[in-house]
Amino acid sequence: MKVVKIATAGSVDDGKSTLIGRLLYDTHSLTEDKLQAIQEKSRQRGFDYLDFSLATDGLVAEREQGITIDVAHIYFSTRSTSFIIADTPGHIEYTRNMVTGASTAQASIILVDARNGVVEQTYRHFFINNLLRIKEVIVAVNKMDLVDYSEEKFQQIKGEIEYLASKSDYQNQNITFIPISALKGDNVVEASDTISWYDGKTLLNHLEDLQLEDIQEQSQTRFPVQTVIRPKTEEHHDFRGYAGKVYGGDLTVGDEIAVLPSATKTKVKSIRFFDQEYKSVKQGSSVTLELEDDVNVSRGDMLVKVNEEPLVAKEIVATICWMDKTPLQSSARYYLKHGIHDVQAKVMNIQSLIHTDFSGKDEQPSQLTLNEIGEAQLKLSRPVFFDSYKENKANGTFILIDAKTNNTAGVGFIN
Numbered sequence: 001m002k003v004v005k006i007a008t009a010g011s012v013d014d015g016k017s018t019l020i021g022r023l024l025y026d027t028h029s030l031t032e033d034k035l036q037a038i039q040e041k042s043r044q045r046g047f048d049y050l051d052f053s054l055a056t057d058g059l060v061a062e063r064e065q066g067i068t069i070d071v072a073h074i075y076f077s078t079r080s081t082s083f084i085i086a087d088t089p090g091h092i093e094y095t096r097n098m099v100t101g102a103s104t105a106q107a108s109i110i111l112v113d114a115r116n117g118v119v120e121q122t123y124r125h126f127f128i129n130n131l132l133r134i135k136e137v138i139v140a141v142n143k144m145d146l147v148d149y150s151e152e153k154f155q156q157i158k159g160e161i162e163y164l165a166s167k168s169d170y171q172n173q174n175i176t177f178i179p180i181s182a183l184k185g186d187n188v189v190e191a192s193d194t195i196s197w198y199d200g201k202t203l204l205n206h207l208e209d210l211q212l213e214d215i216q217e218q219s220q221t222r223f224p225v226q227t228v229i230r231p232k233t234e235e236h237h238d239f240r241g242y243a244g245k246v247y248g249g250d251l252t253v254g255d256e257i258a259v260l261p262s263a264t265k266t267k268v269k270s271i272r273f274f275d276q277e278y279k280s281v282k283q284g285s286s287v288t289l290e291l292e293d294d295v296n297v298s299r300g301d302m303l304v305k306v307n308e309e310p311l312v313a314k315e316i317v318a319t320i321c322w323m324d325k326t327p328l329q330s331s332a333r334y335y336l337k338h339g340i341h342d343v344q345a346k347v348m349n350i351q352s353l354i355h356t357d358f359s360g361k362d363e364q365p366s367q368l369t370l371n372e373i374g375e376a377q378l379k380l381s382r383p384v385f386f387d388s389y390k391e392n393k394a395n396g397t398f399i400l401i402d403a404k405t406n407n408t409a410g411v412g413f414i415n
Contacts, residue, residue, distance in 0.1 A: 003081075004081055004106055005084045011111075011121035014111040015182045026204075027078060086102065096370070099132070102128060102129065103132060114150070135217060137174065142182055145194075149195050167358045179198050220387070222304060222392060225301045225302065242303070244303075245285070253271055255305055256306045265306060310386055314383050315378065315380065316378050317415045318414045321372075322373070323409060327369045328368040330347050331347060333403070334347075337400075345400065349364070349376065350375070387414070
């Protein structure tokens with residue numbers, strides 16, 4: 001069964017939590033006690049309908065205010081697909097939470113309130129999806145019941161989003177528009193008889209039909225070594241394996257590879273997972289590799305295919321989403337965590353502050369404050385081997401850690 005990771009985004013009261021609750025309810029994924037709690041709470045509030053947002057908003061402050069603050073991960077399955085949904089907040093002050101929740105998503109649902117249309121937060125959500133290069137984006141135009149299921153209103157919103165997409169530097173994106181009513185259930189799981197002018201798939205049907213090969217972009221293969229495996233048994237006395245996760249592309253027995261940073265070359269002798277052996281594995285697979293030659297490989301080294309080596313440098317330029325209350329300023333020092341490597345980093349300069357409404361940049365700002373996104377040049381204490389985020393997501397990201405507080409201060413996407 002395939003597993004699809006999805007992020008949701010939308011402005012306040014666009015209905016993200018209600019939509020997810022509706023998905024859980026209509027796919028019979030709510031437990032009996034959870035359903036009873038939703039029914040009881042809805043009655044207490046005087047509603048003549050089930051408040052599905054109660055299925056996801058877990059914090060007291062969320063339930064009191066009717067908003068999403070933290071990132072909640074929701075799991076449910078259909079006969080063909082298992083889903084992991086990151087319910088991310090819509091408030092501008094929780095931009096960092098949205099970036100975190102969407103960072104591992106393969107697809108994204110952006111909700112738009114049909115009454116309000118495209119608003120400032122819609123720009124920001126769409127920008128972040130483009131920044132993270134999420135290939136499959138579903139624009140769910142919600143609350144269609146409150147605009148009399150108007151096709152004209154739907155087409156207006158569709159046109160505005162398509163205009164935004166034309167201004168993006170990421171053009172390899174699939175955008176699907178679906179008119180829905182999360183509260184009424186129109187086009188969420190079951191097709192709507194009311195929206196007769198729409199002849200596309202329901203939201204759930206569209207999600208089920210997503211093919212992982214289509215939404216996971218292939219790139220150059222990267223295999224960071226997490227640990228060296230040397231069994232203590234007589235049967236495997238001479239076995240030496242290297243455990244890790246395959247990123248970017250595929251690996252096949254017989255592939256000629258280079259070990260970084262030494263640049264030593266060898267070939268893949270076997271690919272194992274527990275007691276199984278494989279001829280080939282796809283990206284995302286956690287496996288153990290056995291190499292043909294007895295070369296020196298340690299935790300933190302990276303195995304790559306010959307002629308697909310990454311860049312190596314002590315200076316990088318990156319787009320950074322700032323997550324700390326203390327602003328990012330030139331000359332500041334942090335620990336940069338790239339994969340399993342930690343290096344010291346100094347901010348040489350902040351090159352720009354990026355406007356998330358696609359209106360451009362402010363050059364040479366004095367700082368980046370909480371939830372702002374900009375570009376900065378960093379100097380590292382030692383070289384790292386990396387790719388641009390556009391070329392390889394896994395090897396093109398890092399986090400900055402405040403040495404004093406040990407907090408994650410920012411997340412970076414290498415240009």
